[in-house]
Amino acid sequence: xxxxxxxxxxxxxxxxxxxxxxxxxxxxxxxxxxxxxxxxxxxxxxxxxxxxxxxxxxxxxxxxxxxxxxxxxxxxxxxxxxxxxxxxxxxxxxxxxxxxxxxxxxxxxxxxxxxxxxxxxxxxxxxxxxxxxxxxxxxxxxxxxxxxxxxxxxxxxxxxxxxxxxxxxxxxxxxxxxxxxxxxxxxxxxxxxxxxxxxxxxxxxxxxxxxxxxxxxxxxxxxxxxxxxxxxxxxxxxxxxxxxxxxxxxxxxxxxxxxxxxx
Numbered sequence: 392x393x394x395x396x397x398x399x400x401x402x403x404x405x406x407x408x409x410x411x412x413x414x415x416x417x418x419x420x421x422x423x424x425x426x427x428x429x430x431x432x433x434x435x436x437x438x439x440x441x442x443x444x445x446x447x448x449x450x451x452x453x454x455x456x457x458x459x460x461x462x463x464x465x466x467x468x469x470x471x472x473x474x475x476x477x478x479x480x481x482x483x484x485x486x487x488x489x490x491x492x493x494x495x496x497x498x499x500x501x502x503x504x505x506x507x508x509x510x511x512x513x514x515x516x517x518x519x520x521x522x523x524x525x526x527x528x529x530x531x532x533x534x535x536x537x538x539x540x541x542x543x544x545x546x547x548x549x550x551x552x553x554x555x556x557x558x559x560x561x562x563x564x565x566x567x568x569x570x571x572x573x574x575x576x577x578x579x580x581x582x583x584x585x586x587x588x589x590x591x592x593x594x595x596x597x598x599x600x601x602x603x604x605x606x607x608x609x610x611x612x613x614x615x616x617x618x619x620x621x622x623x624x625x626x627x628x629x630x631x632x633x634x635x636x637x638x639x640x641x642x643x644x645x646x647x648x649x650x651x652x653x654x
Contacts, residue, residue: 438469
Protein backbone atom coordinates (compact mmCIF):
# COMPACT_ATOMS: atom_id res chain seq x y z
CA UNK A 392 0.00 0.00 0.00
CA UNK A 393 1.57 3.34 -1.04
CA UNK A 394 2.35 5.91 1.62
CA UNK A 395 1.27 9.56 1.62
CA UNK A 396 2.46 11.70 -1.28
CA UNK A 397 5.49 13.92 -0.86
CA UNK A 398 4.41 17.55 -0.24
CA UNK A 399 5.19 19.94 -3.09
CA UNK A 400 7.01 22.56 -1.05
CA UNK A 401 10.47 24.16 -1.25
CA UNK A 402 13.22 23.25 1.19
CA UNK A 403 12.60 26.37 3.30
CA UNK A 404 8.93 25.38 3.44
CA UNK A 405 9.79 22.60 5.90
CA UNK A 406 10.03 24.82 9.02
CA UNK A 407 6.99 26.83 7.90
CA UNK A 408 4.97 23.66 7.39
CA UNK A 409 6.07 22.39 10.82
CA UNK A 410 5.25 25.75 12.45
CA UNK A 411 1.73 25.68 11.01
CA UNK A 412 1.13 22.14 12.26
CA UNK A 413 2.70 22.52 15.71
CA UNK A 414 3.99 26.05 16.44
CA UNK A 415 4.90 25.33 20.08
CA UNK A 416 6.46 21.95 19.38
CA UNK A 417 10.12 21.45 20.30
CA UNK A 418 12.15 21.60 17.09
CA UNK A 419 15.72 21.58 18.43
CA UNK A 420 16.92 21.21 22.01
CA UNK A 421 20.44 21.80 23.29
CA UNK A 422 21.87 22.18 26.79
CA UNK A 423 20.95 25.87 26.55
CA UNK A 424 17.27 25.24 25.93
CA UNK A 425 14.69 24.61 23.24
CA UNK A 426 13.76 26.31 20.00
CA UNK A 427 10.17 25.75 18.87
CA UNK A 428 9.07 25.27 15.27
CA UNK A 429 7.48 28.73 15.28
CA UNK A 430 10.74 30.28 16.52
CA UNK A 431 12.77 28.40 13.92
CA UNK A 432 10.48 29.58 11.15
CA UNK A 433 10.56 33.18 12.38
CA UNK A 434 14.35 33.25 12.73
CA UNK A 435 14.69 31.73 9.25
CA UNK A 436 12.70 34.69 7.93
CA UNK A 437 15.03 37.12 9.70
CA UNK A 438 18.09 35.45 8.19
CA UNK A 439 16.48 35.57 4.74
CA UNK A 440 15.79 39.30 5.15
CA UNK A 441 19.39 39.86 6.24
CA UNK A 442 20.81 38.01 3.24
CA UNK A 443 18.59 39.93 0.83
CA UNK A 444 19.66 43.21 2.40
CA UNK A 445 23.37 42.29 2.47
CA UNK A 446 23.86 40.54 -0.88
CA UNK A 447 25.40 42.77 -3.53
CA UNK A 448 23.63 41.08 -6.43
CA UNK A 449 20.93 38.50 -7.14
CA UNK A 450 23.48 35.80 -7.90
CA UNK A 451 25.38 36.03 -4.62
CA UNK A 452 26.19 32.64 -3.07
CA UNK A 453 25.88 32.07 0.69
CA UNK A 454 28.06 29.67 2.67
CA UNK A 455 26.68 27.80 5.71
CA UNK A 456 28.75 25.68 8.11
CA UNK A 457 28.16 24.65 11.70
CA UNK A 458 26.95 22.05 14.13
CA UNK A 459 23.35 20.91 14.35
CA UNK A 460 22.01 23.81 16.46
CA UNK A 461 19.04 26.20 16.19
CA UNK A 462 21.34 28.93 14.87
CA UNK A 463 22.67 26.65 12.14
CA UNK A 464 19.11 25.56 11.26
CA UNK A 465 17.95 29.18 10.93
CA UNK A 466 20.94 30.02 8.73
CA UNK A 467 20.35 26.92 6.60
CA UNK A 468 16.64 27.50 5.98
CA UNK A 469 17.05 31.27 5.88
CA UNK A 470 19.67 31.00 3.13
CA UNK A 471 17.32 28.85 1.08
CA UNK A 472 14.37 31.15 1.76
CA UNK A 473 16.34 34.19 0.62
CA UNK A 474 16.31 32.85 -2.91
CA UNK A 475 20.11 32.67 -3.08
CA UNK A 476 21.95 29.43 -3.71
CA UNK A 477 23.89 28.36 -0.64
CA UNK A 478 26.91 26.12 -0.19
CA UNK A 479 26.76 23.65 2.69
CA UNK A 480 30.22 23.18 4.16
CA UNK A 481 31.56 20.88 6.86
CA UNK A 482 32.76 22.81 9.95
CA UNK A 483 35.59 20.28 10.24
CA UNK A 484 37.45 21.44 7.12
CA UNK A 485 40.87 23.03 7.32
CA UNK A 486 42.04 26.23 5.70
CA UNK A 487 43.15 24.72 2.37
CA UNK A 488 39.83 23.02 1.47
CA UNK A 489 37.92 26.07 2.72
CA UNK A 490 39.85 28.25 0.30
CA UNK A 491 39.11 25.84 -2.53
CA UNK A 492 35.39 25.76 -1.78
CA UNK A 493 34.94 29.48 -1.20
CA UNK A 494 36.87 30.24 -4.38
CA UNK A 495 35.05 27.68 -6.55
CA UNK A 496 31.58 28.62 -5.24
CA UNK A 497 32.37 32.35 -5.19
CA UNK A 498 30.83 32.67 -1.74
CA UNK A 499 30.09 36.25 -0.67
CA UNK A 500 28.26 35.83 2.66
CA UNK A 501 29.06 33.12 5.20
CA UNK A 502 27.22 31.88 8.30
CA UNK A 503 29.78 29.74 10.11
CA UNK A 504 30.98 28.56 13.50
CA UNK A 505 33.74 30.50 15.26
CA UNK A 506 36.46 28.00 14.38
CA UNK A 507 35.66 28.25 10.67
CA UNK A 508 35.39 32.04 10.91
CA UNK A 509 38.89 32.21 12.37
CA UNK A 510 40.23 30.23 9.41
CA UNK A 511 38.40 32.48 6.96
CA UNK A 512 39.89 35.54 8.63
CA UNK A 513 43.31 34.26 7.65
CA UNK A 514 42.14 33.81 4.05
CA UNK A 515 40.53 37.22 3.53
CA UNK A 516 43.26 38.39 1.14
CA UNK A 517 42.73 35.31 -1.01
CA UNK A 518 38.91 35.40 -1.07
CA UNK A 519 38.01 38.70 -2.79
CA UNK A 520 34.31 37.79 -3.19
CA UNK A 521 33.78 37.15 0.54
CA UNK A 522 32.62 40.37 2.22
CA UNK A 523 30.52 39.24 5.21
CA UNK A 524 31.18 36.53 7.82
CA UNK A 525 28.49 35.92 10.43
CA UNK A 526 29.48 33.79 13.44
CA UNK A 527 26.63 31.61 14.65
CA UNK A 528 28.11 30.18 17.86
CA UNK A 529 30.12 32.89 19.62
CA UNK A 530 29.51 36.14 21.48
CA UNK A 531 31.36 39.40 20.86
CA UNK A 532 34.06 38.52 23.42
CA UNK A 533 35.24 35.55 21.30
CA UNK A 534 34.67 37.05 17.88
CA UNK A 535 37.33 36.61 15.16
CA UNK A 536 38.52 39.86 13.59
CA UNK A 537 36.33 41.26 10.85
CA UNK A 538 33.28 39.13 11.65
CA UNK A 539 29.88 39.74 13.22
CA UNK A 540 27.73 37.70 15.59
CA UNK A 541 24.38 36.36 14.46
CA UNK A 542 22.39 38.47 16.98
CA UNK A 543 24.15 41.63 15.76
CA UNK A 544 23.54 40.71 12.14
CA UNK A 545 19.84 40.19 12.76
CA UNK A 546 19.39 43.33 14.84
CA UNK A 547 16.48 45.29 13.40
CA UNK A 548 15.65 42.63 10.80
CA UNK A 549 11.96 42.02 10.25
CA UNK A 550 10.51 38.57 10.88
CA UNK A 551 7.54 38.93 8.54
CA UNK A 552 7.19 35.95 6.18
CA UNK A 553 9.53 35.95 3.19
CA UNK A 554 8.00 34.77 -0.06
CA UNK A 555 10.54 32.60 -1.86
CA UNK A 556 10.56 31.30 -5.42
CA UNK A 557 8.20 28.51 -6.46
CA UNK A 558 10.51 26.52 -8.78
CA UNK A 559 10.98 23.25 -6.91
CA UNK A 560 13.48 22.04 -9.51
CA UNK A 561 15.81 24.99 -8.97
CA UNK A 562 19.15 24.29 -7.28
CA UNK A 563 19.00 25.67 -3.74
CA UNK A 564 22.02 23.97 -2.16
CA UNK A 565 25.48 22.80 -3.22
CA UNK A 566 26.63 20.26 -0.65
CA UNK A 567 30.41 20.00 -0.49
CA UNK A 568 32.21 16.88 0.66
CA UNK A 569 35.73 15.49 0.61
CA UNK A 570 36.69 14.29 -2.85
CA UNK A 571 39.58 12.37 -4.30
CA UNK A 572 43.11 13.65 -3.79
CA UNK A 573 41.82 15.89 -1.00
CA UNK A 574 39.91 18.20 -3.34
CA UNK A 575 36.33 18.96 -2.19
CA UNK A 576 33.49 18.09 -4.55
CA UNK A 577 30.12 19.82 -4.73
CA UNK A 578 26.76 18.14 -5.35
CA UNK A 579 23.92 20.34 -6.65
CA UNK A 580 20.63 19.70 -4.85
CA UNK A 581 17.17 21.00 -5.73
CA UNK A 582 14.32 21.87 -3.40
CA UNK A 583 12.41 18.83 -4.67
CA UNK A 584 15.26 16.36 -4.09
CA UNK A 585 15.95 17.52 -0.52
CA UNK A 586 12.29 17.46 0.51
CA UNK A 587 11.76 14.09 -1.18
CA UNK A 588 14.72 12.61 0.69
CA UNK A 589 13.33 13.81 4.02
CA UNK A 590 9.87 12.47 3.08
CA UNK A 591 11.18 9.03 2.15
CA UNK A 592 13.40 8.76 5.24
CA UNK A 593 10.52 9.72 7.55
CA UNK A 594 8.33 7.00 6.01
CA UNK A 595 11.04 4.35 6.26
CA UNK A 596 11.80 5.16 9.91
CA UNK A 597 8.13 5.79 10.76
CA UNK A 598 8.86 9.18 12.28
CA UNK A 599 6.20 11.66 13.34
CA UNK A 600 5.45 14.46 15.81
CA UNK A 601 5.81 12.07 18.75
CA UNK A 602 9.32 11.02 17.73
CA UNK A 603 12.48 12.23 19.48
CA UNK A 604 15.84 12.13 17.68
CA UNK A 605 19.08 12.25 19.66
CA UNK A 606 22.31 13.53 18.11
CA UNK A 607 25.85 13.80 19.54
CA UNK A 608 27.24 17.31 20.05
CA UNK A 609 29.59 16.78 17.11
CA UNK A 610 26.73 16.21 14.65
CA UNK A 611 26.66 18.48 11.62
CA UNK A 612 25.02 18.62 8.22
CA UNK A 613 21.46 18.80 7.01
CA UNK A 614 20.24 15.23 6.54
CA UNK A 615 19.04 14.72 10.11
CA UNK A 616 17.86 18.31 10.37
CA UNK A 617 15.54 18.01 7.37
CA UNK A 618 14.30 14.60 8.46
CA UNK A 619 13.31 15.83 11.91
CA UNK A 620 11.72 19.07 10.76
CA UNK A 621 9.78 17.28 8.02
CA UNK A 622 8.43 14.75 10.50
CA UNK A 623 7.68 17.38 13.14
CA UNK A 624 9.91 15.41 15.51
CA UNK A 625 11.88 16.83 18.42
CA UNK A 626 15.66 16.79 17.92
CA UNK A 627 18.02 16.78 20.89
CA UNK A 628 21.73 17.59 20.69
CA UNK A 629 23.50 16.27 23.77
CA UNK A 630 26.75 14.97 25.25
CA UNK A 631 25.25 11.60 26.13
CA UNK A 632 21.89 9.79 25.69
CA UNK A 633 19.00 11.45 27.44
CA UNK A 634 17.59 14.98 27.25
CA UNK A 635 19.47 17.93 28.75
CA UNK A 636 18.32 19.08 32.17
CA UNK A 637 17.18 22.44 30.80
CA UNK A 638 15.29 20.94 27.90
CA UNK A 639 12.39 23.40 28.03
CA UNK A 640 14.00 26.78 28.68
CA UNK A 641 13.59 29.46 26.04
CA UNK A 642 16.51 29.28 23.63
CA UNK A 643 14.83 31.84 21.41
CA UNK A 644 15.49 34.53 23.99
CA UNK A 645 19.14 33.53 24.34
CA UNK A 646 20.64 32.48 21.03
CA UNK A 647 18.72 34.95 18.87
CA UNK A 648 18.36 37.79 21.35
CA UNK A 649 18.96 41.32 20.19
CA UNK A 650 22.33 42.62 21.43
CA UNK A 651 22.06 44.99 24.36
CA UNK A 652 22.35 48.65 23.41
CA UNK A 653 24.89 50.92 25.07
CA UNK A 654 23.28 53.61 27.19
